[in-house]
Amino acid sequence: MIDALAHIRNWIFDLDNTLYPPGANLFALIDEKMGAYIADLLTLDAVAARKVQKDYFRHHGTTLAGLMAEHGVDPHHFLDFVHDIPLDRLSPDLEMIARIERLPGRRIVFTNGDASYAARVLEALGLHGLFDTIYDIHRLDYRPKPLEAGYARMCEVLEIDPAESLFVEDMARNLVPAKRIGMATVWINNGSELGTEGVQSDMIDYEAAELGAWLRLIQEKEEA
Structure with missing residues (x-):
């Protein structure tokens, strides 16, 4: 492990497009389902539903948060x-599995999705059992990343x-609150949708195109 990270005891990972590459394009499937949900809920055509979806995402942090605030949607149902x-579309990356397993301390998934979906994704990636907990949107009390209150609450609950x-x-925008409360930050700049929105270079400690390559880099010194 590189010396600059020797003090890290809590390794916190986003789920979608971080623990697997955006090329898997799971979000396209989720995106389609969200559009269908909004179209049915608000009696809109596909184009209008997509506009609502993206507007809520930008202004509320997630589409769900917007639907809850504006229409009282049941989050579990959504x-x-x-x-x-x-x-x-997902498959295990054996090298990344091994490198995540070698990280010292706790390993946590921090997601705006829910724990049941996250658990399914981890299982498909061969990462099941390697994480101590999943801190999901329900545990965030539906205050999604990048709202700073959720980060602080996670640290309090998990004693981080x-x-x-x-x-x-x-x-990138989801790294800002983490850095503000004192965490080291890693931006996986891999071309995911809206990934570059809200970039603040002083809030980013490390940048990489792919998680596995970054883990390999920080562990190389240990292997040498």
């Missing part, structure tokens, strides 16, 4: 519907010292 997708923690995320 998440069960949009996450009911096949995961056959931000100064001993590192957060890995593909969406």
Whole structure:
């Protein structure tokens, strides 16, 4: 492990487009389901529904947060519907599995999705059992990343010292609150949708195109 990260005891990872590459394009399937949900809920055509979806995402942090705020949508109903997708696009990356397993301390998934979907994704990636907990949108009390209150609450609930923690995320804007409360940050700049929105270079400690390559880099010194 490189010396600069020797103090890290909590390795916190975003899920979608971070623990697997955006080329898997799971979000296209989820995106389609969200559009269908909104179209049915608000009696809109596909184009209008997509506009609502993206507007809510930008202004509320997630589409779900917007639907809850504006229309009182039941989050369980929404998440069960949009996450009911096949995961056959995912496959285990044996090297990344081994490198995540070698990280010292706790390993945590921090996601705006829900735990049942995250668990399915981890299983498909061969990462099941390697993470200590999944901190999901329900545990966030539906205050999604990048709202800072959710980060602070996660640290309180999980007894995390931000100064001993590192957060890995593909969406640059979601790194800002983590850095502000004292975490080290890693931006997986892999071309995921809206990944570059809200980039603040002083909020990013490390940048990489792919998680596995970054883990290999930080562990090389240990292997030498």
